[in-house]
Amino acid sequence: EWYTLMQEREIPIKYPYNPKTGGAHDGFVAIDPGGYLLEFEIFKQHPENERFIAALDGAPKIPAGAQELSFFASITWTYHKDMLKMQQFYQEVLGFTLVADQGWTKIYQTTPYSYIGLVDECRGMEDYAESKAVELEWSLENTEALDRYASENWGPYKYREYALFGPENYRYVLSSSD
Template sequence: MVSNTAKPMALSPIFEPAEADAFEADFLNIAESMGLSIFREDNFPVTPLYDGALTERKSIFGIYKDELRKTQYDQLKADVKAGESSPIELGRRMGRLLGYSPQGISELLMANSDFRTYSSLSIQEQITHLYYENVDQALAFYGETLGLTRVGANRFQIGVDAYIQVNPVSEEFPAGLPKSTAIALLTDQLPEWYTYVQQKGVKIKYTYKPKEGGPHDGFVAIDPEGYLLEFEQFKQHPENELFMAALADLPRIQTKINDLYFYGSITWTYHRDLLAQQNYYNEVFGYQMVADQGWTKIYQTTTSGFIGLVDERRGMEDYADDKAISIEWKFKDDISDTNLPSNVLGPERYVYRFNQ
């Protein structure tokens, strides 16, 4: 795997020092025959990525191809020894050096420390909260015009576990706030939906213009108070391969409109620092990225619920410090059993809530 660059560096099994003495010459010969280098480590740096007891007074070999990776390892080892950096971040550095995914790193950190991500709490529903001056008009639009199934007083189902909720404006979310969001309604009935919403007089921001060979098709409508609704279908494309697998077997949620349906939702959020927000979703929330479109990153949070992080310089909406949206995830486990807060103000002031 190191030879074909699938991993930047790999580790051998763990040996007793006498075993390492016996095998070292053979390992050097094998590595040389494959154009690789190895080094012996008798004092493996301990981070929360692994149980330190596994390597105590043991020997292990590192395998690498690029000399920069050995330098990277040496720098990490020196920082572990200095003890001045966060143990969790040192563990993440080790995981990245070994080519692990952000989710794989988090799983190892959780197994060997008290670190937890929100995704470990068995997330069961994603609910996007929108805020309206005229609640009755919004309820009629989603319940009657779009024909979504109404759950309780003001929640509407888009996917098997993805919802939007209509809320009145409030002191926390007053009238006039920028939206700084768009809601993608996932469907493979774009021509039918486009014809229908035109017949109903729904405002259209971007018309339906399917493109051969592109990653997705769609059109954008506007709800009664200005939220953008992106009727969207994704297609097989290099940037969508994992996403298409996630969408493959999602149940179709029928609406009340002429056998039309949706099967999932993406809540798009708009950011100035996309990389920082991506790291937050990787390392704090622990969600899996299923599509990387360069200036957008799509994360799966539930079976049919997704969050799309967008570079606001290229997206349909602009970044805003305060915005008319909050995102809620419901989960099975009791959050009080962890040190995770149930209400979070994210790095660019998106409001996130976690409830059982």
């Protein structure tokens, strides 16, 4: 339905929808007016998706406001040179759970229905870039506890004024939900 809507609205498509039997996922990539790539993907029952499908179990449909179409979750894809370093950062520093390992991509759950997908720049649609077009932000209930935790545990990473500067020039903003 999403692909049909994009075609009806003449939205540019970078990679068309071409479903395949037996694969882990099917999808297509559209180009938004700002030039950003928007990937619409269906994750199918497949060994690499077992944890991801379980994480999505019971997820409510998120209305998109277009012809009663909806999403179940969103993934923000980021591109990396050193996947092992980034995996360690996401798991050991940020404490996120790996929910899908596609080999050259790793998907981490960051909120109940939001995910970050780490992509090996050698295989992804984009290359690693020193200058980042994306800033990742999470709202927290207790920023005082975060300050204490950060000062005790995030020694090798720069943390100041509710922003953590991780590997590969990514900036993570941690704001108060108050």
